[in-house]
Amino acid sequence: MEFLSYLINGISLGSVYAIIALGYTMVYGIAKMLNFAHGDVIMVGSYLVFIGINQMGIPPLVAIIISMVACTLLGIIIERFAYKPLRGASSLAVLITAIGVSYLLQNLALLFWGSDPKSFTSVVTIPPLKLANGQLVISGETIVTIVTSTVIMIGLMLFVNRTKVGNAMLAVSEDKGAAQLMGINVNYTIALTFAIGSALAAVAGVLLCSAYPTLQPTTGAMPGIKAFTAAVFGGIGSIPGAMLGGVLLGIIEILSKAYISTQLADAIVFAVLIVVLLVRPTGLLGKKINEKV
Amino acid sequence: MALLEVMNVGIAFGGLQAVSQLDIKLEKGHLYGLIGPNGAGKTTVFNLLTGVYRPTEGDIILDEKNITGKSPAKINQAGIARTFQNIRLFGEMSVLDNVKIGLHNQIKYSAFTGIFRLPGFKEKEQEMDYKALKLLKIFDLDTVAQSPASSLPYGKQRKLEIARALATNPKLLLLDEPAAGMNPSESEELMNTIKFVQKEFDVAILLIEHDMNFVMGICEHIYVLEYGRIIAQGNGESIRNNPRVIAAYLGGD
Numbered sequence: 001m002e003f004l005s006y007l008i009n010g011i012s013l014g015s016v017y018a019i020i021a022l023g024y025t026m027v028y029g030i031a032k033m034l035n036f037a038h039g040d041v042i043m044v045g046s047y048l049v050f051i052g053i054n055q056m057g058i059p060p061l062v063a064i065i066i067s068m069v070a071c072t073l074l075g076i077i078i079e080r081f082a083y084k085p086l087r088g089a090s091s092l093a094v095l096i097t098a099i100g101v102s103y104l105l106q107n108l109a110l111l112f113w114g115s116d117p118k119s120f121t122s123v124v125t126i127p128p129l130k131l132a133n134g135q136l137v138i139s140g141e142t143i144v145t146i147v148t149s150t151v152i153m154i155g156l157m158l159f160v161n162r163t164k165v166g167n168a169m170l171a172v173s174e175d176k177g178a179a180q181l182m183g184i185n186v187n188y189t190i191a192l193t194f195a196i197g198s199a200l201a202a203v204a205g206v207l208l209c210s211a212y213p214t215l216q217p218t219t220g221a222m223p224g225i226k227a228f229t230a231a232v233f234g235g236i237g238s239i240p241g242a243m244l245g246g247v248l249l250g251i252i253e254i255l256s257k258a259y260i261s262t263q264l265a266d267a268i269v270f271a272v273l274i275v276v277l278l279v280r281p282t283g284l285l286g287k288k289i290n291e292k293v
Numbered sequence: 294m295a296l297l298e299v300m301n302v303g304i305a306f307g308g309l310q311a312v313s314q315l316d317i318k319l320e321k322g323h324l325y326g327l328i329g330p331n332g333a334g335k336t337t338v339f340n341l342l343t344g345v346y347r348p349t350e351g352d353i354i355l356d357e358k359n360i361t362g363k364s365p366a367k368i369n370q371a372g373i374a375r376t377f378q379n380i381r382l383f384g385e386m387s388v389l390d391n392v393k394i395g396l397h398n399q400i401k402y403s404a405f406t407g408i409f410r411l412p413g414f415k416e417k418e419q420e421m422d423y424k425a426l427k428l429l430k431i432f433d434l435d436t437v438a439q440s441p442a443s444s445l446p447y448g449k450q451r452k453l454e455i456a457r458a459l460a461t462n463p464k465l466l467l468l469d470e471p472a473a474g475m476n477p478s479e480s481e482e483l484m485n486t487i488k489f490v491q492k493e494f495d496v497a498i499l500l501i502e503h504d505m506n507f508v509m510g511i512c513e514h515i516y517v518l519e520y521g522r523i524i525a526q527g528n529g530e531s532i533r534n535n536p537r538v539i540a541a542y543l544g545g546d
Contacts, residue, residue, distance in 0.1 A: 155408075163407035163414070164397055164421060171383050171394045178381040181343055183369035183398045183461050192404055 001135045006258045007251065012142040012211070014250020015149030019204040020227030021234070021242035022156060023197030029173040029237040030193045033091065036098040037078060038201060039224015040105035045071045045202030046209045046219060047113055050120055060123040068202040075198025076191050084187070102221075109217035117216040120209040145207045152200060153243050160239060169193060173237065226253075226266075229273050235286025244284060294357055296321045296497050297342075297373075297465055302351030303521075304341060311337045312521040315351065319465065324491055325499045326512030328532075330541055334521040335501045336378055339467050343375050344368040356464060370398050372464035376454040376471065378501075384443030388434055388453055391442050392425040395460025399424070425460065431493070432456045432486065448479050452486070459494060466490075468500040472507050480504060484511050509533065517541065 020042060027035045045067045052063030082101050086094050126140035160166035171179040172189045180186050208223055209215055226249060234245025249269060256268040276284065295318045303313040312334045319325055327335050340346045342353065344365040353361045360368050374395075383391050402417045429435040432452040437445060442453060451471060458466055471487070472480040488511060491498055502508045508515060509529040517525040517532060519541040525532060532538055 159408055163418070164393060164400070164402070165404045165407045167386065167390050167394055168397055170386055170390075174383045174385060175381055177345070177365075178377070178383070179394070180365040181345070181369055181375060182394050182457065183366050184394070185366050196408075 001132060002258075005136055005138075006254050008138055008142060008146075010251035010254035011247055012145045012250070013254055014230075014247035015146055015153075016204050016207050016211075016246075017223065017227045017230045017250050018243045018246025019149055019152055019200050019207075020223060021231040021246045022153075022239065023201050024228050024231040025234070025236055025239060025242040026169070026193050026197055028231070029239075030169060031083065031087075031190050033083065033094045034098060034228070035078075035083075035194075035197075036095070036224070036228075037082075037101035037105060038197065039220040039222075039227070040102050040109075041071055041074060041078075041198050041201040041220070042205040042208065042223060043109060043215075043217060043220030044074060044105060044205075046120065046205035046215055047109060047118075048202075049123070049206050050118055050209070050215055053121065053123070054118075064123065064203070064206055067206070068199045071198040071202035072195045075194040075201075079191055079194040084190075102224075106217045106221070113217070115216065117214045120213040120215045122210040122213060123206055124210050141207075141211045145211065148203065148207060152203065156196075156200075157239065165192070226269065229270065232283055233273050233276055235283030238283070238285045238287070241283055241285035248284075295319060296356060298352075298354040299342070300352045300354070302341060302348045302353060304337065304346055304349050310521060312341065314522060315341075316523065317516060319497050319499060321464070321497055322491065322495050323497055324487070324511055324513050325497070326508040326515040327499060327501045327518060328503070328505075328508055328515060329518035333518040335518055336469060337521070338518065339375060339469055339501065342368075342467060343373055369461055369463075372462075373467065374458035374461045374463035374465075375467035376451070376458050376469055378469040378473065380447075380450050380454055382442040382450055382453060382457070385441060387439050388429065388442050388445065389422070389425050389438040391453060391457050392428055392460045393421050395457040396421050396424055397461075399460070399462055428456050428460055431489075448475055448483075451475070451483070455486075455490070459490065459496070463496055465497045465499065468498060468502075470501050470503065472502055472504050480507055483507075487511060 020038065023038045024035065027033065048067040048070055049063045052058040052066060053060055078101055082097050083094060086097060122141060124140040124144045126143060128140055129138040129143060131138070160169060168179065168184045168189055171184060172186055176186055205220070227246065230245035230249040231242045233249060234241030234243070252272055253265050253269050256265040260268060297317065297319040299315055299317040302315040304311050315338065327338060329335050337346065341348050344363055347362045352359055355371055355373065358371060360371050383394065400417050400421050402414060406414050426435055426438060429438055432455065434449060434453055434456065442450065445453060455468065455471065472483055475483060484507060487498065490496065512529065514528060515526065515532045516523055517538050524537050524541060525535045
């Protein structure tokens with residue numbers, strides 16, 4: 001019973017990683033860049049929800065929607081002003097810019113909202129679910145997180161595979177040049193990808209802060225890195241890969257915390273990543289790249 | 294007024310003048326060939342016409358509109374579609390989805406409609422499926438519509454590229470070596486398909502091809518390119534007997 005409870009917590013944390021990892025993997029698939037500022041969009045989204053609920057008294061759901069819209073705009077603005085001018089530049093230049101944007105967001109948050117941690121009030125009001133005569137208790141946050149993540153993942157899969165706009169994204173990620181010659185506006189498609197990724201980041205931020213209620217300017221950094229790990233773990237560029245990688249990473253993290261060591265949990269997570277990459281360099285669901293000889 | 298008028302177009306890569314003083318005039322609904330020895334600049338001409346390269350001089354006019362320097366996506370929307378010398382299908386997507394990518398600008402709905410499946414979404418997607426399948430049928434590809442494009446045999450991949458290009462509803466279709474790697478019976482079949490497409494879709498076609506029987510067999514007017522310049526043009530017979538063309542291919546002075 002204890003194990004089951006840890007497993008469910010792991011799936012819950014993992015689904016949040018998965019949602020964040022989707023942002024990394026979609027942007028990587030389409031723009032071939034690692035958007036290291038993605039984690040900090042989570043933080044901005046969480047602060048906006050916090051301010052909306054605690055300082056302005058907006059109902060949680062409305063605050064979340066406002067935060068999603070704001071993060072969408074933030075994602076588009078970052079892409080437009082920081083990354084778009086570098087299209088075609090070396091990937092190292094783009095990577096360093098992304099790190100720069102990440103620090104910029106963290107320091108702007110520090111400037112606006114101060115360094116003292118805010119205590120985030122959970123947006124979830126559902127009572128915990130008691131199963132098996134109260135031996136297994138699943139918190140409302142866990143339920144909401146798992147349900148929301150599942151809906152988002154199914155929705156995203158449907159959008160990408162079953163709509164023409166989503167198909168255009170797949171086409172651009174496979175062959176940008178050919179897609180362009182078929183009349184697809186590549187700049188629009190890339191901006192849309194950033195928009196969707198950032199909106200998901202806002203949701204992930206709320207779910208994360210509801211479960212771990214400390215909010216400070218560096219809140220997004222660690223989940224960001226872990227979600228990036230999850231994306232690589234699952235095979236970067238692959239959407240199902242990011243989902244699988246995220247959930248597995250969450251489970252490994254929680255189980256290591258429970259059974260091995262709380263301090264070593266993160267080390268174990270990253271060690272597993274190293275082992276996976278040694279055995280399968282392209283990640284769990286990543287494509288095998290056949291080099292032409 | 295001609296469908297496509299290329300006037301004095303040239304492009305230089307650094308010090309290398311790849312194409313110069315290019316003049317081409319294509320009429321609506323006709324079949325044209327572009328031939329020349331290896332490295333003459335034929336694919337560069339295609340890249341200039343489709344906006345992959347921006348000409349360093351000259352003008353390209355499509356249907357009385359100047360499209361010089363426009364983006365590849367804009368030029369495609371204006372009415373030029375192409376296939377590639379080395380096949381560039383979206384290999385991991387299904388055959389049907391490849392054609393639907395071509396329909397991207399023919400049937401429109403917003404990303405927002407797609408995400409939230411607003412009214413109209415389903416009809417639009419069904420309309421796309423219907424149109425795409427109709428196109429696939431012409432190329433005998435409707436039975437493999439759900440297979441990944443990369444799983445098709447070579448000849449069918451070439452056909453699918455043509456179907457995908459046609460889906461963008463072009464006025465001018467550029468085919469880069471459509472018969473490359475095909476055996477005689479396959480290229481014979483392709484010839485018939487191209488003739489059929491020209492009539493059925495009322496589209497002008499300009500094709501690059503090394504197979505002379507193929508070019509002479511279907512092209513009404515042929516341009517010969519050597520060192521980035523047009524050295525001859527005319528019908529098959531006049532090209533075959535043109536001493537400059539023979540010299541370009543076989544060497545000589």
